[in-house]
Amino acid sequence: MTTRLKGIGAHAVLLFFAATALFPLALVLLNSVKTNTEIVRNPLALPSTFTFENFVTAWTYGEFGTGFLNSVLLTGTTVVVVLTCSTLAGYVLAGKKIRSWPVVMVYLTMAMTVPVQLFVFPLYSIVAAVDLLDNPMVVGVIIAAINIPFATFLMRTFFLNVPRELEEAAQVDGVSTAQFVWHVLLPIVRPGLITVGVVVGLNAWNEFLISATFLQDPDQQTVTLGFLSMNGTFSTELGAMMAGALILIAPVLAIFVALQRYVVDGIASGSVKG
Template identity: 50%
Template sequence: MVRSRRKRIQMNTVVHAVLIFFALAQVGPILLVFLNSFKSHREIVINPFSMPALFSWENYITAWKYGKFAVGFKNSLILTGCTILIVLFCATLAAYALSGERMKRTAPVIIYFMLAMTVPIQMFLFPLYSLFSKLGLLSNLYALSVIMAARQMPLSVFLMRTFFLKVPRDLEEAAKLDGAGTWAIIWKVMVPIISPAMITVSVLVGLSTWNEYMLSSTFLQGEGSFTAVLGFLSLNGLESSNMGIMMAGASILIVPILIFFLLVQKYFIDGLVNGAVKG
């Protein structure tokens, strides 16, 4: 009895030590960025792990000004919001059609989505850029959100389809008997039930779109259409790459993401766990 209890305590100690190690490995670099954001370039070069001689907001003021984060955050919110709305609308309809036996020969469509997840977006950059240039859609956030949504669609459809498969078919049949059409069944009956999946998809799509660089740098030209990420990267080379200013810019970019994820992490994790039960 005593030996078993001792082994359990030792095992818990090892598990907690491993978890603490991985937590520090994840949180440590972020804390180091925040710490160095208050230091001068010289202080960072001498010792990046030391405390700043003086806590000053000068780096943040400079980064906000030259990184044009006011415009960048506005553009990032527009791009991210539009992408999430497009993905939620299209993925909900596609997942509903592909779940159950609502559609004949769903296997080829599912295989198509699986293959689409493996195709790199770089293959479509040149034709898409040519098309956008001819249509005058370069630097158009709303047009770019369509490309972003198409890139996120396969994974979103698979995740939401999993939730639709878990909804009892009797519920849909009862709604039909009450006279509800397909549109009403999807948005008034199904959507409230699969809301955890929609939150999970929103978080995944939102974080991916917010941090996206390749497509943004290709299709957004001119500082007026720059996202927050492009604004941050424009700081590279400022005052010969002042590391203090770069760290302040990184902190400005990180904080909204951390706050957003902390607010929705409970729903995000619930959605991932529930969606992993049945495929």
């Protein structure tokens, strides 16, 4: 009986936290199909009539069509660069294949603690000097550099869980390092790759400071900047703002829901060793 009561209590707590997390999303969805008058009157009430004009307005004035393309380019570049660099660095550091690996670990730790704001102006000067402003892929590389230390630590943890005997057996069989990493290690650490890709991808999609600094051309701005540009014009049009917010978060929410099992498994398996 005591065990059953504990289980009911645990489920009640989980349901409370789930409701707390889902309530804002439900409120955004509810108000995105209501007129501004209905939202002001009672944001918690059901709409008298469903209207999708808010989505049309948000999509048009937020320039979400161009913004989505730029966001995909930026996020895709970030994820590819981070996965490539962090995978190779994590493999080397996990296997202690260089003598200076403790120094590298200290450097990565320090890199994660330094605020990115310290590098914005020097980076801007360099990027402007080589005429690479207003390029989403360049911004993707910059964001990737910010995320690589954390991703390297995480990938190193996954590689630490791979038995050393596996690599020794591959060397005996004459398998090269590149073949071993590509055909043997990457399938084993796939949960880690998915976890890093999702976490870094979400950060890149929602990133504001770097994007706003380096993407000033409206035709090169991301969907996040497009939504924020609506703030001044549609600050009183709550329905359009709610619809824009829903358009902004819907893709990342769908991707996270689709891959959440892999992310949870990856975090769990990557926490065994440190």
